[in-house]
Amino acid sequence: MLSFLAAILLIITIAFVLRSNKRSKNVPPGEMGLPWIGETMAFYRAQSKNRLFEDFVEPRVAKYGKIFKTNLMGSPTVVVNGAEANRFFLSNEFKLVVSSWPSSSVQLMGEECIMQKEGEKHRCVRGLIASALSTSSLEVMMPKLCNTIQVYLDTKWVDCDTVGLFRSAKVLTFTIVFECLLGIIVEPRVLTTFERVLEGVFAPPFRLPGTRFSRAKKARLEIETMLREVVREKRRKIEGKLEEEEQCGSLLSRMVRAMIGGEISEMEVVDNIVLLVFAAHDTTSFAIAMTFKMLSQHTNCYSLLLQEHADIVRSKGPGQNLTMEDIKKMKYTWQVARESIRLFPPIFGSFRKAISDIEYESFLIPKGWKVLWTTYGTHYGEEYFGDPLSFKPSRFEEPVSQYVYVPFGGGPRACAGYQLAKLNILIFIHSVVTRYDWSLVHPDEPIIMDPLPVPYHGMPIKISPKSEICPNVHQM
Template sequence: MDIKELSPFLLCLFSILAPTIFIILFKLSQSRNNKNVPPGEMGFPWIGETIKFYRAQRKNRLFEDFIQPRMIKHGKIFKTHLMGSPTVILNGANANKFLLSNEFKMVVSSWPSSSVQLMGKESIMEKQGERHQCLRGLIGTSLSHAGLEALVPKICNYVQHHLDQNWKGQDKISLYRSAKTLTFSIVFECFVGINVHPDTLAIFERVLEGVFAPPIQFPGSKFSRARKARLEIKKMLVEVVREMRKQMEEKQEGGEAGGMLLSRLVAGMIRGEISEEEVVDNVVLLVFAAHDTTSFAIAMTFKMVYQHPNCHGLLLQEHADIMMNKRHGENLTLDDIKKMKYTWQVARESMRLFPPIFGSFRKAITDIEYEGFTIPKGWKVLWTAYGTHYDAEYFQDPLSFNPSRFEEPVPPYVFLTFGGGPRLCVGYQLAKLNILIFVHYVVTCYDWSLIYPDETITMDPLPFPSHGMPINISPKL
């Protein structure tokens, strides 16, 4: 056999043997020096179990179709392979505490490349240690007690204006879409301090579509469209930031015009504490974090209230009692918000059953020893809200709706709708105000009913009601 005849034979032989050799090398690389890693299955090389994970997530059945079967088979700690990385999934309050309280020490936040590029490399989600603490402090000052007191009447005005403009005269409305439009305006205008152009929400939604898409740049791809939208947002925000800086410097203010977040960030930029890129990236991140998840939480709260008439009656009574002490047209105060204890129990129970964020990835920056297992340096670690929210150890009859669970304080690291540890959601108080104030004005001004009481929830990339949660409405007389 001469060389010309041998070449096709060798090529054919290689094509047959290469996949087998690759799989063997992959298995060896996973097992080498990892004898104490948690049990589990890594799936196919590179792909791992990513497709199964995404399929379950898209149907909003991540717990039922992906996590629970593996917990039954392997226990509360198991390994898998997701999005190109070997990953350990931890479940339970002790595991959550161990992982989240060791932020910056053993693990760091680890988001997909597409998310980092679109949210911003200089955003707080990418910052570690002291830099994270500095940015968190600048953002958090806008949500101090005084900041919250100032926000409440502003949010009340936005909610009432939105209902007057979009609900009055209608007999049917998309509750989810309405809540999303409203919370976006509140976050952007009321909290950040930037007037919203009618097209701004649509541009942000194009960015959101690409945050978990493969970071491949080719015309027409989700990621490509998202990057283009992100550049539009950056251009707009840079112009606003530079104009505000100019005005503040001309007035010789270190200023906090009206206590708005953007003015505080720009003041920090003038003092040299934060860069222009950090200001832009953190505004983008906060707008995404504060409005999309909040609108879903609002929708799920109304879903649960409608499905449980007794709950509806108790909630209405609480808001009627608050209204008895208000003059006609008088806005709510922060003290009124504190009286909405039952409403907040209902909202938290709704978020327990339907968490707006299923969990978050971390990356081990050192070999981690936990519960007799080794999580190797460089591996991803995932905590999920489902690991405690749906566990009878923490919530009796966990799949039933029972707001009274929250009459007493819930143990730490059990209810994780807003995360935990150093990365506890910095805007959770703003989310709380948005939910409670919106609920107040809807239930006191309108009679309403769900058109699809059992409407399914889907995810793309965050959860949302598949039909937009349409409701029938009529003004109270």
Template structure:
């Protein structure tokens, strides 16, 4: 019997389909022999993604998505998100196990849009030794000597901002003001790069697409973000080239270009990590102080004491001054516990993981959440109440995760801390203030932010 080419093609295609079905069945059969965490996968491919997104948009991911599944399945459960089977873990022990085994059992797993916009040469995409090397370079600029140099620079920039943007005003959008400041601090104080007109707006467009669907169609959010990323890249590459002119060491053109792209990618990531998250942390700290006047008055005494230790006319702070802001940092940490700047983050299993009697198969995603410990009475008594003094006591490792944990703990943690403490000092010592919308809701897009920008009424203090 002779077969036509079309017939042969159909036979071949049918054979391939059967092979694929067999391999998938075999893989599923092999997985089914292991004890997977309990849970529900939802619809094919879509899984429970829509429920996840709806809860995220309402800023109720923990209450509406995670907590009901913990109640039904326990602290570790299976779901299906964004095309991947996903295990969600909760609790300090799970956080420690997962985050301390970075590069050994799991690796960071960011969405495709995030990788494209932050850059494949950023530290978030580096693994193992290269990650440690890049982290060491970032950490060296934020060591003791680097921080001592940074503090007066941040102070001067903040005083300039208050003198030019706040003076003569009676109402300020606190969230927007802190975004402008944190952006300027990263560029001018840390990197020595002058902020050019509309750089902030361009960066904002990049950040808007970080968690968008990676659809590069004209007019889409991701398309706008990619376009803004190219604009930022042009600006930063020019700045890096100018700085390299002052270096005596010469390099080959391709090495120079590769090095510049790595710098650009990590600057974009640094702005992303420090920008919205620090601004949100400051806004929530002010919200908590407004709702708890006793804490505000206690915090004010701490800063009045620092001012009394200064010589007349000396308004600048030192690194030691920030170390003496112990209660202020307790207030900030408690605010971040109640209102985490990040919900958590995804990892991908690079081997089969045995944990708590369950198997997390290689290739599956794993999601840890801040809320899974921040609102757990096992670690924080009466977790829904605002109580800064709880941070006077020992907090169990991996229970407070506002800055993540393990090898990928936020590299800019010390910079964020300085921004928060120094900003708090200048505002509470210079202004009386109150919230215009005490019950302002929190929105998500995709990171949390005060829906109205946290407007505050300000009145200069008389000295």
């Protein structure tokens, strides 16, 4: 009997060894580093200098190829680069991989938000967001969006000779998400509270007093308390048929109606508001800042862009707002913005987790391993964009594959707020360039990570009102 058990044990051991050897031979090349720590410190050092691609990814690509293994934050991770890799992993969301964010990000964004959802729950929430951001919904939103930017410039930039461009863009995009998209009026201090939450999204998830994560959790609780009351007040108005007609189409109204119908919970409404605010306002404000940075360095491009906006202003009557037709005329401006975002993507990439063993490019990615795809893997690739480090808006005169140009992701988790971000960027640029002459205070201002990329000085610009070029813009 003992010899029989020993034989069975020997067979199991041999099978395990053979399977382990097969896996170790087929996984991508690379270094795993120390247990748990792996190459995390090198990753964080590169991230803190906003040089993740140059200092962390590129040297390993040169050594191992476009697919390599590493160990980040305690997880074996495969880093992939290139359009085909983006297509494979982003389009196979829910089938082969699922979204996988650090614990600190999940706790601060909320465990009930859409980035944590799969299947029917994901489709339900995404459908609500998509309906609030449809072409018809955005067209209805346009006058309010234009007015929000107009009022801000009239009140905050008046009589100023120097303003913080990045800060202005942050305040405006934050206000637009809350007031134009969600229909929530917020006090200025709420932005400061949100920023305290953001500080901890990539910090180690330790609740020790005084740590970034601890401060972020406290701020998150303040926001959650405020939003719960907003959601409950909205529910009272809807159930009492007291909701104002203009608020019926807001995203908050749509989510609360779904909550009343039992499709989503109150916590899902709160968590998704938090996520949407972060996803929209930080990335959009950075895109705006980088567009102005590139325009300041390429005066020929700025001349072409300015002419496009002058033509739009001259075609409008006094007091007329921008329309969707005007947005369609901003073709060159959008090329400039897209090229700026290509060179300075607001997000480096994102993590996925393999939910089964994955065979890709003759390699095996074991179940449970993380996968990190990167924007820079294609944005800076010579085979995708010739002379990739040069600023050439004309690249976007023709369509570019979504899996080559990926600042908004791709697949089922592609950014649902893409069109709102586009409107925000284009209307802000129009409002500034048609009203002001401007110049950067620090033309070569460095970009740092805090924890997302930001201009080191906040991108201050000198401004002076224009005199003649766009006479109707003050009444837009």
